[in-house]
Amino acid sequence: MKIFIFTILLLSQFHLTAQRFCGTADYLNELKKNNNSISANQDLLESRIQQFISENSNSGQRVVYRIPVVVHVVYNTDAENISDAQVQSQIDVLNEDYRKQNADVNLTPSIYSSLAADCEIEFCLATRTIDNLPTNGITRTLTTAGNFGMGNAVKQAATGGKDAWNSTRYLNIWVCDLSDPVLGFATLPGTTSAPFDGVVIDYRAFGRIGNLSASYNKGRTCTHEVGHWFNLIHNWGDDENSADDCAGTDNVNDTPNQAGPRFGCPTFPQASCGNSGDMSMNFMDYTNDACMYMFTTGQKNRMIAAINSSRSTLLVSNGCEPLPAPLVCDTLDNVIGGDGLTEYLSNEFDSLANGYLTGTNSYNDISFAEKFSTNSGKQINGLLFDFSTASTSGAGIVLVRVWDASGPNGSPGVVISQKSVSLQLIANQISNFELTQVDFDSPPYINGGFYAGFTMLNPEEDTIAIFSNQDDEVNTNTAWLQNADSQWLPFQDTLAYEIKISLAIKAIVCNPVGIDEDLETATSIAFPNPSSGIVNFDLKNENRNSTWIAYSIDGRICGKGVFNETLSSLNISEWNAGIYLFQIQQNDKFSNHKIQLIK
Ligand SMILES: [Zn+2]
Incomplete structure (x- = not known):
């Protein structure tokens, strides 16, 4: 019994067909059955590609293109849930094969070695999602689907797969259990809609580490399929079933005419169509992974043309650009260190107003604000308050605010950010001896001076007080109030209170994100x-x-x-x-x- 189970396990995990089979052509034929415009799209794209090639054939060294990649691992078993390291090994293979840095390129027969090309295309796992969230470029989706086969099921969450990331910004690669004998399939440019654009690879043929099928253990299935994704077709021209299997072409001028696919690991030369030997070592043939190791210059030109013609949005994708450094934040505090904080004016006004800053027991002042200054370009992410009393007869709120300093005599001017906070929440925090922290949804930027504080909407009904230093320090004079007539007054003013104080408010200020300010300075x-x-x-x-x-x-x-x-x-x-x-x-x-x- 044990032996039986083991055998089944071996078959299900490791068996793939002895001969390579790529589903790209069949997938495309299925698409064409349902969409008459695909052939016309391809013809139009072909003319653009040929034009690009003719205009750029002598341009010499080009820029190296860098393609952001997201790999969607869609798995039903632990074996299908391949490791991050296996995914990375595939990216490494792509970078070697498309930069002619694969060691086995030296095996290329001498008559073709001068054709072997550095395609100057590189691949990187995405570092940021479409929403600028950090990512390692790998998604994992547990599915109940046994296997997917050719089709779009793996590309849709609704059918047990994973939805594509925006394919104008990422090369989407799905890795899953494809039904034997398909090793992988790809979408050629201009043949499918964006949500289905990308490459699908069987998990037993992806990367070069892990539990891989013996013939497909060097990551070349993905190299091959990505070649399709860049608009290459098989090097024999996909005409093996036509009456004259030497009549077709792969639209590449330096791959020899070839009758049909080569399988396994043929010794060179194996001639057809009058050539000097089939280019069976080409990545777009059907040989085993260990026996394919080159693209030609003509294939490179075609892929570069495809990138510039139909996949050019990838060239401005920021999918692999690092996310901004974490915010570096600090708090601004105008209360002098060592000052004792007390409830505002509790001694002086105890008999009259019971010490409340504003509200039912006090004057009906509208707003209180503390003045700060900072270097230009700081971001105010939030404010911290040490309230001492808060009460409301209903659902009272205060508006926590940041003002610029553009008012008369440098008083609070325009409200540049605000957020409402429930008085009941503040009352609960006070009873728990907690500070009130308010984070702004859209942190404002500040140049120089600003005010932070709050506005009381219904001072006749609600009450609030805040701790302050009240010892008339010479270095204070930073708190202002807005009276019931909406007039702003500094606390040293005889119309306000003839006492200089600072309110227990702190501003959480952060440096701008995304820029290292200490880079060597140029002269611009x-x-x-x-x-x-x-x-x-x-x-x-x-x-x-x-x-x-x-x-x-x-x-x-x-x-x-x-x-x-x-x-x-x-x-x-x-x-x-x-x-x-x-x-x-x-x-x-x-x-x-x-x-x-x-x-
Ligand atoms: Zn193929």
Whole structure:
């Protein structure tokens, strides 16, 4: 009995068909049955690819393209839930094969060795999701599906698979149990809709470590399928079943005409169609993993053309760009260290107002605010309050606020951020001896001075008090109040209270994200700042071909490009108002400019 179970296990885990079988052509034929426009799309794309190749054939060294990858592991058994290391081994194989860094490329027969190409394409596991959340580029989905076979089931959560990440930004690779004999299949450019675009590989043929099928244990199934995804077809031209199996073509001019696929590990040469030997070592043939090890220059040109023609959105994807560094935050505190804090005015006004700052037992003042100053460009993520009393007859709230300092005589001016907080919540926190922390959903940016405090909506009905220092320090004079007539007064004012105090409020301020401020400074300058839409960059006659990249405060890349003139302008008037961080690279020097866009 034990032997029987073991045998079944062996078969189910490790058996794959002896001959390689790629499902890409069959998958495409199924798509074409249901969509008459696919062939026309492919013809149009083919003409664009040929045009690109003819216009760029002599361009020499090109940039190295970097493709962000997400690998979706869709598993039903532990064996199918392949390790992160196995996934990484596949990425390593792709990078070696597409950069001609695979050691076995040296096995290429001499008559073809000059054709073997460095395709100058690299692959990286995604470091950020479409929502800019951190990721290792691998998703894992437990499924009840036994196996998937060819089709879109594995590409949809609704059918037991995993939905694609935006395929304009990532190469989606699904790894699952494909029904024998299919090792993998891919979507050629322009043949399917975005949610189904990508590559599917059997888990027994993915990567080069783990429990892999013996003939497919070097990651070449994925190298092959990604070749399809870049618009390569099989090197024999997929005409093996036609009357003249030498008539077809793979649209690549340096792969020899070949009658049909080669399987296993043939000795070279095995000739057909009058060639000097089938190029069975080509990644787009059907040989075993150990016996395929090259793309040709013609295949490379075709793939580069496909990237530029139909997959160009990947070239501006930030899927592999590192997430901004964690926020570095501090608290600003205007209460002098060592000061004793007491409930505001509790001694002086005990008989009159029972010490309350505002509310039913006191004056009907509207707002209280504490003045702060900070370096420009800080982010105020939240405020901390040490309230001493809070009560409400109903569902009372206070509005926690940040004001700029643009009011008369430097008083609080425009409210730049606010959040409502329940008085009952504050009362509960007071009874638990807890501070009240309020985090802003959209943290405002501050240049210089600002005020932090709160506004009481119904001082006739509700009550609030806050701890303060009340010892008339010379270094205080930082608290202001807004009286029932909406007039702002400093606490030293005879119209307010003739006492200088600081309220127990702290501001949680953070550095901008995404930029290392200490990079070596280049000579560029940017102006004006703030800008109402046009920003000018003066490169000081250094390095006209400088690259620029702009980040929003949450680390998103808002734009990038090249400055071709020593004095260049950008129009960012379409962007949302806010702070943007421009990083300019002039050769090995960087300069950063924090630009505020106002509207
Ligand atoms: Zn194939």
